[in-house]
Amino acid sequence: TKLRVGLLFGGCSGEHEVSISSARAIAKALTTGENTTRYELILVYIQKNGVWKDSDIAQQVLESGKPLLITDEAQRRDRIPQDINLSEIDLWFPILHGPNGEDGTIQGLLTLMQVPFVGSGVLGSAIGMDKIAMKMAFSQAGLPQVKYKLVMRSQIYSNPCIFPKLCDELEAELGYPCFVKPANLGSSVGISKVRNRQELETALDNAASYDRRIIVEAGVIAREVECAVLGTDRPKASVVGEITFNSDFYDYETKYTEGKADLFIPAKISDEIANKIKEMAVEAFLAVDAAGLGRVDFFYVEKTGEILINEINTLPGFTATSMYPQLWAATGVSFPELVHQLIQFALERHSEIK
Ligand code: ADP
Ligand code: MG
Ligand code: MG
Numbered sequence: 001t002k003l004r005v006g007l008l009f010g011g012c013s014g015e016h017e018v019s020i021s022s023a024r025a026i027a028k029a030l031t032t033g034e035n036t037t038r039y040e041l042i043l044v045y046i047q048k049n050g051v052w053k054d055s056d057i058a059q060q061v062l063e064s065g066k067p068l069l070i071t072d073e074a075q076r077r078d079r080i081p082q083d084i085n086l087s088e089i090d091l092w093f094p095i096l097h098g099p100n101g102e103d104g105t106i107q108g109l110l111t112l113m114q115v116p117f118v119g120s121g122v123l124g125s126a127i128g129m130d131k132i133a134m135k136m137a138f139s140q141a142g143l144p145q146v147k148y149k150l151v152m153r154s155q156i157y158s159n160p161c162i163f164p165k166l167c168d169e170l171e172a173e174l175g176y177p178c179f180v181k182p183a184n185l186g187s188s189v190g191i192s193k194v195r196n197r198q199e200l201e202t203a204l205d206n207a208a209s210y211d212r213r214i215i216v217e218a219g220v221i222a223r224e225v226e227c228a229v230l231g232t233d234r235p236k237a238s239v240v241g242e243i244t245f246n247s248d249f250y251d252y253e254t255k256y257t258e259g260k261a262d263l264f265i266p267a268k269i270s271d272e273i274a275n276k277i278k279e280m281a282v283e284a285f286l287a288v289d290a291a292g293l294g295r296v297d298f299f300y301v302e303k304t305g306e307i308l309i310n311e312i313n314t315l316p317g318f319t320a321t322s323m324y325p326q327l328w329a330a331t332g333v334s335f336p337e338l339v340h341q342l343i344q345f346a347l348e349r350h351s352e353i354k
Contacts, residue, residue, distance in 0.1 A: 003039050003040070003090045004090045005090070006092045007041060008044050011098070011100055013099045014189050015096075016048055017067065020061060022097070022319050022322070025335070030336075035339065043055070045062070045068070051078055086113070090115070091347065092117035095315065096315065097315055099129070099185065102186065104123070104126035120290045120291045124314060125315075128294070129314070134311060143283060147174055151214040152212060156204050157208070171200070178193075178219050179192070179219055180204055180206075180214065182208075187255060188252045190210040192207070193249050204216075220299050222302070223242060223301075224310075225277060225298050226295055227241075227278055227296050227298070227327070228293070228294075228324050229285040229293065230328065230338070230345075232291050232345050238327040239274070241327050243262070243264075244261065273307065280307060281298075294312050296312045
């Protein structure tokens with residue numbers, strides 16, 4: 001009998017549309033070649049307002065590639081799946097990017113349901129999403145990274161006002177340019193590169209509109225290289241890829257406008273550097289307790305030979321042209337085989353946790 005795979009996509013995040021594209025690619029992989037004899041695909045779509053939809057509506061969203069328009073505001077209680085027969089699903093494949101999907105929330109629900117699911121559990125997802133918690137885990141594992149400071153929203157709007165003093169400290173410790181980021185987001189949303197005091201103030205105010213926790217980092221001039229990790233307790237690293245672009249940094253527009261960024265696989269770096277990156281990618285994966293999949297992103301400072309870890313993404317973009325599946329394809333694991341392996345790792349992990 002076939003394993004019934006619930007492909008969970010969409011979600012309440014700014015990366016809703018990316019999730020639909022990722023789900024399309026995964027759905028196709030589950031319904032081609034050998035996978036057709038192994039898996040039965042069940043589509044479950046989460047609308048932007050958090051309402052779950054299955055069968056025809058989910059199918060329609062996947063085929064059109066367009067989010068379902070929200071006509072009426074959901075009642076709080078309507079968000080919990082009611083009409084959907086969740087008991088028919090043997091394994092979940094959540095492919096939700098960003099908050100409410102990559103951060104441990106969905107993973108908590110699926111853990112509670114006691115059904116195996118692809119990817120990291122609650123802990124790995126939550127640590128991977130929060131840039132402060134992630135950096136603390138990396139630092140504990142001895143992984144080199146840029147200098148950073150945590151800023152709380154309450155410090156920005158405090159009374160009596162400590163804002164000028166806070167900016168003085170950030171300037172003194174991190175210098176310019178620096179990067180201001182909401183702690184719990186992705187796709188470069190809410191991130192600014194700042195070069196002076198006025199930009200710093202504006203960027204902090206802007207980041208505070210997205211999150212209570214803000215991270216400010218010293219800026220580096222470096223090449224951006226990425227490594228894909230696959231597995232559970234003894235995960236494997238893919239070949240290393242590089243992203244190049246002409247914009248000031250790898251911002252939202254550069255990420256999602258066709259032709260603005262180029263992927264080079266494998267990256268044109270020495271074997272020595274590539275091996276070091278692969279090793280660090282696996283260490284980073286284990287440091288945050290990731291499982292199944294993760295894309296680990298680095299800054300390679302060519303001048304000094306330094307490799308600094310930037311972040312891990314526990315549910316990286318998974319469209320046919322995304323870095324994660326392309327890195328595995330270049331390593332000898334085809335897209336359908338990758339999806340198959342992820343499901344097998346999920347089953348293995350579930351039986352180990354039990
Ligand atoms: P996200 O999780 O949204 O992808 P990142 O932390 O990866 O956020 O930052 C997005 C992009 O911003 C990076 O890919 C890089 O181009 C740039 N960037 C972020 N932090 C730094 C930094 N400290 N120095 C130089 N560039 C940075
Ligand atoms: Mg990220
Ligand atoms: Mg990033």
